[in-house]
Amino acid sequence: MALDPQDLARVAHLARLHLDPADSDALAERLNRILGMIDHLQDADVGEIEPMAHPMDMVQTLRDDTVTDTDIRTTVQPLAPATEAGCYLVPRVIE
Amino acid sequence: MSWETVIGLEVHVQLSTASKIFSGASTAFGAEPNSQASLVDLAMPGTLPVLNREAVRKAVKFGLAINAEIGKRSVFERKNYFYPDLPKGYQTTQLAEPIVGAGVIEIQLEDGTRKNVRIHHAHLEEDAGKSLHEDFFDEQGQGMTGIDLNRAGTPLIEIVTEPDMRSAEEAVACARKLHSIVTSIGICDGHMAQGSMRFDVNVSVRKQGDPKLGTRTETKNLNSFKFMEAAIKLEVDRQIDLLEDGGTIEQETRLYNGDTNTARSMRTKEDANDYRYFPCPDLLPVIITDEDIEALRAELPELPDARQARFSAEYGLSDYDAGILAGDRAVADYFEAAAQAAGDAKLAANWVIGDVAGQLNAAGITIEQCPLSAADLGQMIQRIQDGTISSKIAKQVFEACWNGEGTPDEVIEARGLKQMSDTGELEKIVDQVIADNATQAEAFRAADEGKQKKMFGFFVGQVMKLTQGKANPQQVNALLQEKLKETPGA
Numbered sequence: 001m002a003l004d005p006q007d008l009a010r011v012a013h014l015a016r017l018h019l020d021p022a023d024s025d026a027l028a029e030r031l032n033r034i035l036g037m038i039d040h041l042q043d044a045d046v047g048e049i050e051p052m053a054h055p056m057d058m059v060q061t062l063r064d065d066t067v068t069d070t071d072i073r074t075t076v077q078p079l080a081p082a083t084e085a086g087c088y089l090v091p092r093v094i095e
Numbered sequence: 096m097s098w099e100t101v102i103g104l105e106v107h108v109q110l111s112t113a114s115k116i117f118s119g120a121s122t123a124f125g126a127e128p129n130s131q132a133s134l135v136d137l138a139m140p141g142t143l144p145v146l147n148r149e150a151v152r153k154a155v156k157f158g159l160a161i162n163a164e165i166g167k168r169s170v171f172e173r174k175n176y177f178y179p180d181l182p183k184g185y186q187t188t189q190l191a192e193p194i195v196g197a198g199v200i201e202i203q204l205e206d207g208t209r210k211n212v213r214i215h216h217a218h219l220e221e222d223a224g225k226s227l228h229e230d231f232f233d234e235q236g237q238g239m240t241g242i243d244l245n246r247a248g249t250p251l252i253e254i255v256t257e258p259d260m261r262s263a264e265e266a267v268a269c270a271r272k273l274h275s276i277v278t279s280i281g282i283c284d285g286h287m288a289q290g291s292m293r294f295d296v297n298v299s300v301r302k303q304g305d306p307k308l309g310t311r312t313e314t315k316n317l318n319s320f321k322f323m324e325a326a327i328k329l330e331v332d333r334q335i336d337l338l339e340d341g342g343t344i345e346q347e348t349r350l351y352n353g354d355t356n357t358a359r360s361m362r363t364k365e366d367a368n369d370y371r372y373f374p375c376p377d378l379l380p381v382i383i384t385d386e387d388i389e390a391l392r393a394e395l396p397e398l399p400d401a402r403q404a405r406f407s408a409e410y411g412l413s414d415y416d417a418g419i420l421a422g423d424r425a426v427a428d429y430f431e432a433a434a435q436a437a438g439d440a441k442l443a444a445n446w447v448i449g450d451v452a453g454q455l456n457a458a459g460i461t462i463e464q465c466p467l468s469a470a471d472l473g474q475m476i477q478r479i480q481d482g483t484i485s486s487k488i489a490k491q492v493f494e495a496c497w498n499g500e501g502t503p504d505e506v507i508e509a510r511g512l513k514q515m516s517d518t519g520e521l522e523k524i525v526d527q528v529i530a531d532n533a534t535q536a537e538a539f540r541a542a543d544e545g546k547q548k549k550m551f552g553f554f555v556g557q558v559m560k561l562t563q564g565k566a567n568p569q570q571v572n573a574l575l576q577e578k579l580k581e582t583p584g585a
Contacts, residue, residue: 014369016177051191053192053379054376054379054380056379058379059381059382060146060378060379061146062145062146062381063119063146063147063148064148065112065114065148066119067113067119067120067121068114069118069119069120069121069133069135071131072132072133072134073129073130076134084239084241085241086127086128086129086130087241087242087243088129088179088241088242089240089241089242090240090242091239091240092228092238092239092240093178093240094240
């Protein structure tokens with residue numbers, strides 16, 4: 001696959017990156033060189049290979065359903081830039 | 096032109112575990128903000144998730160309840176997106192290898208029609224925290240969003256149906272059925288108002304007979320059956336209006352506001368996230384053995400469908416009544432206890448579906464909080480059966496018991512509600528009523544049979560008035576029939 005300037009603008013928008021239109025062509029070309037390497041990987045025949053979920057051939061262990069973590073709010077909240085009424089404050093995320 | 100509606104559901108079900116899916120923090124509802132957010136839930140660097148066995152067990156139980164294939168090997172993946180109620184920057188969820196595969200449930204509509212709805216799959220995942228958009232401002236008076244991470248990491252199963260529903264009614268019936276199943280098997284408390292079950296509806300319309308599905312929209316986070324029905328109807332109308340005016344439907348996510356019965360677009364497909372799923376390197380594949388599955392199957396209680404069938408067969412209830420009672424495990428338990436105590440299941444069913452449900456509704460409480468125990472209801476029904484009280488007086492007894500005046504027997508005694516069954520005493524009263532209303536009695540005798548039937552009620556009413564409703568209705572009827580036909584003085 002290859003990116004055209006429209007694809008690039010869209011990806012930049014989704015990633016919330018500001019992109020100078022003047023850099024667009026050069027950036028697209030560099031990204032396309034990387035994508036070319038990925039295309040090369042796509043050529044490998046993996047039809048017989050089971051997708052790997054984890055590099056270690058082990059099984060997940062499970063813990064009992066008991067409450068072991070107690071309230072640490074007074075310890076950790078001073079680390080946050082802004083808190084109020086027990087909540088962490090962030091810039092408003094809806095209009 | 097005739098349009099067909101096509102609906103699919105995505106249902107988030109909070110599993111009723113004591114601790115979170117990946118941490119040892121409590122999941123109790125209503126705690127102080129962030130008092131139940133552990134280092135794992137806060138996504139502190141260096142912390143690692145450890146999977147809760149009970150969450151896995153509960154998910155498998157759901158799979159068994161809907162006859163689904165259980166994923167004997169399931170894999171957690173990271174769904175990446177940026178939002179402040181998700182401090183890790185990704186939700187740990189399942190995609191390619193979920194814990195519950197394809198299954199099926201049967202829904203029943205109010206007219207009794209039954210229909211199968213296929214379940215595509217159900218997967219385990221963690222819930223996000225809560226964003227509070229009101230009430231917070233910085234020093235410059237700029238609005239801020241408050242984040243409470245108590246809910247972050249609460250175990251969920253997300254149930255995804257096939258687009259098998261054709262109306263808002265069917266979608267609600269499906270939602271109710273899922274509610275009934277998850278509460279009956281004890282994997283979710285079912286408290287919708289607390290967000291324990293939340294529904295996303297995918298809606299599209301197409302011309303009747305068109306094999307191709309129309310473009311769908313998704314309305315998110317509906318937390319009551321009522322809102323769900325209203326939101327679907329609203330969206331169907333919007334899509335049909337738009338198409339009939341020559342427009343096109345855009346694939347988008349919509350947000351419904353129940354207070355105003357309006358919806359607005361949240362984001363369109365153009366802005367849709369690419370979640371960049373990949374297997375979570377912090378978690379290994381989860382393996383479930385055949386022995387695990389059989390042990391969990393053995394733990395399953397009687398399911399709503401089986402219970403409904405048994406109520407019909409064992410107690411002779413109508414399919415519809417049996418369905419209402421069996422649909423909620425607590426209601427079903429209450430009914431069965433009352434029926435046992437009463438010795439009359441049909442009467443018990445009528446009372447539970449009628450007066451008990453009505454009062455619970457009016458008071459806004461659930462059957463677990465019912466002030467009248469099943470044993471008390473059974474006792475009251477016994478008193479109707481043995482002639483101590485009439486069905487009419489029973490309503491009074493019911494109310495008094497509801498208001499905490501004691502057991503039915505205590506109320507009947509204290510209020511002197513025992514039915515007057517002494518024929519001698521009743522006879523005197525009947526005689527008095529006929530004497531006091533000689534003109535009407537005369538008219539009665541002169542009337543033909545059809546008219547007499549209509550006039551009879553007047554005399555019954557008079558007797559009931561004199562006895563304050565305590566006269567045994569069968570005896571009053573018999574006595575009046577006999578006495579009214581006699582000519583006075585004869």
